[in-house]
Structures are given as structure tokens and as C-alpha cells.
Amino acid sequence: MFKLLICDVDGTLTDGSIIYDDKGNEIKKFCTRDGAGFFAANEVGIQTMILTGRECKATQRRMEDLKVDYVYQGVMDKVSFLKSFCKRHNLKKEDLGYIGDDLNDISAMKLCGFIGCPADSCEEVKLIANYISDIKGGSGAVRAIIEYYLKKEDLWNSTISKVYRLAGI
Secondary structure: OOOEEEEOOOOOOOOOOOEEOOOOOEEOOOOOOHHHHHHHHHHOOOEEEEEOOOOOHHHHHHHHHOOOOEEEOOOOOHHHHHHHHHHHHOOOHHHEEEEOOOHHHHHHHOOOOEEEEOOOOOHHHHHHOOEEOOOOOOOOHHHHHHHHHHHHOOOHHHHHHHHHOOOOO
């Protein structure tokens, strides 16, 4: 099982749209279903990281709600950043999972042992993915990918039972 899940934002946790209000503030729409994936990952000891090239207060706010361990915005060179982070934290390829959707994620994805992507990812990402969700980015794809991975590890049902206090799952 990997130790750290890295997740892009635009096109992955959102549908990729960029919306500005009349004051120039960037607005993002997140799918609440993705929260279950983050909470489940946390429950089984997988740390989470947001790694995105854009900076947005809405992203910071949502990641606080999801209790994401590391939030890095405005990172233009994801590969150098990730290599440095892994060196500092003694993480290897097999310790990393990555969820992304577009060309700017590919090089960083190749540093990871598990790669997942939403249904509407670019073809180049789909070619290297271990799992392609049947759900589009911003509509619960991140949860679906985490669910797939934890089911493969036979952890999903017991984990969501603990997180959501569900009986009989």
C-alpha cells in the first residue's frame, strides 16, 4: 500500500473550469463525494497531498475541510518539487500514489507507483494510468479512484464503516 497520495486540483477535484467573481476572486466547485475518499485514505494511514500549479483560497479552504496533510499551491515544476519532498521524507516510488488529469501531471505521475485519473483525462495520462475512473473530474472521480485502490487492498468496506459508523458493510 502506498504511503502518500498526491492529487492535482483542476480537472481532478474540479471539472477544470476557472470562474471569477466580479471582484476577481477565483471560485471553484468541489464535489462533496470526494471527501469520503480523503477520509478513508486518512483512516488507513495514507497521507494526502495537494500539488497544484494554481493558487486559490477556495482550494486552501476545501483542503482544510478534508484534513489534507500537505497543500502546495503555485508549484510550476511538480517533478523537482516531488523529488525534493520525497528525499526529505525518505519516500520511494512504491510509496506514492498520484491522481491527475492533464499533461502537466505526467512527469510527476511517472515518479509514483500508482497512477489514477478521471474519465475525462487527456489520452496521454490515460496511457500511463493504473486505473481510469469512469467518473469525470469534479464529479467524484477522486473518491472513485481511492475506493478502487482500497477495495483492491480489501480495506474499503471496513474503513468506511469506521469513518461513517456504518453497520453491516
